Amino acid sequence: MLETNIAKKCTATLIGVGLLVCVSVLASWWASSPEVAPTPAGRTAAIAPKIEPKPNASTQKVGPRIPKAASVPAANASDRDQLERKSFQLEMENARLRGRLDDMLNWILDNVRGTFPLPEGQMANLRLIPVDDNMAVSDDLAQVLRLNDKEIERLDTAFIGTRSVLQDLETENISVDKPAENQVVLNIPPYAEEGQLVREELYGELQKTLGAARFDRFLEVAETGLDEKFEYFGEADRTLQFEAVQDEKSGESQLFVRDERVLPSKDDPLRQNITASERIVTNLPAEYYPYWNWLPEYVTRFSPGK
Numbered sequence: 680m681l682e683t684n685i686a687k688k689c690t691a692t693l694i695g696v697g698l699l700v701c702v703s704v705l706a707s708w709w710a711s712s713p714e715v716a717p718t719p720a721g722r723t724a725a726i727a728p729k730i731e732p733k734p735n736a737s738t739q740k741v742g743p744r745i746p747k748a749a750s751v752p753a754a755n756a757s758d759r760d761q762l763e764r765k766s767f768q769l770e771m772e773n774a775r776l777r778g779r780l781d782d783m784l785n786w787i788l789d790n791v792r793g794t795f796p797l798p799e800g801q802m803a804n805l806r807l808i809p810v811d812d813n814m815a816v817s818d819d820l821a822q823v824l825r826l827n828d829k830e831i832e833r834l835d836t837a838f839i840g841t842r843s844v845l846q847d848l849e850t851e852n853i854s855v856d857k858p859a860e861n862q863v864v865l866n867i868p869p870y871a872e873e874g875q876l877v878r879e880e881l882y883g884e885l886q887k888t889l890g891a892a893r894f895d896r897f898l899e900v901a902e903t904g905l906d907e908k909f910e911y912f913g914e915a916d917r918t919l920q921f922e923a924v925q926d927e928k929s930g931e932s933q934l935f936v937r938d939e940r941v942l943p944s945k946d947d948p949l950r951q952n953i954t955a956s957e958r959i960v961t962n963l964p965a966e967y968y969p970y971w972n973w974l975p976e977y978v979t980r981f982s983p984g985k
Contacts, residue, residue, distance in 0.1 A: 808904040861923040874913025
């Protein structure tokens, strides 16, 4: 059903462009054809051959009278020049329209054939992570927004630069606590006002690159994922807990990691949403490398290079 609707829309578009090209070609042919001035009705009799009565034998033969050919009035030189200019303009317009038609056909082949777009009503339920682990544009986002190479490059620069600024804001007020042996707790307090300014700067660059329509689509499908990847732009109070432990059975050294965020509710200002994750690993996850300078040796020794 979706493919049928798309095919109908594409066919109607092609027919419309084809009709426009045909009308332009006909107009160009009509303008370039020479105009022949009509012969005045009053001179019809003058140019018709005069019928002489049949002469008698006794009368002298007289040769037939040859009528003078009526001269067609020549077109004014300035009018002819104007028609030639108009014909040239129409030919140039036809060439431009043919180029647009070729571009439209190529776009349809590249973007419509073999694709299965979601219904507009279902786009609100689509959720994408806009960046990958390196803070570059994700493949899903590039496909949904149909980004070209230049746009991807601009967004990569914007995303990586934004994450760098947010990390600088995080580390300005970070605090370190060691409540027990082999245990360290990092607290990153909120910086909502500064984070909001960073968000506005990023959104301005996104809108400039994507345009209004695709920027609105970006907010619809990727804003939630953007907040998660960019630490909610400083709205969350984050606590990181690391503890070196040993496996009871094997005696292998392991690292316990707890990551907690306290975020104000958007629906109720008196409510807070708390999300936390806990895991035991043998390698320090790469997402915590930015906090390396605040981590003691019994935590950093779990990095893969050691």
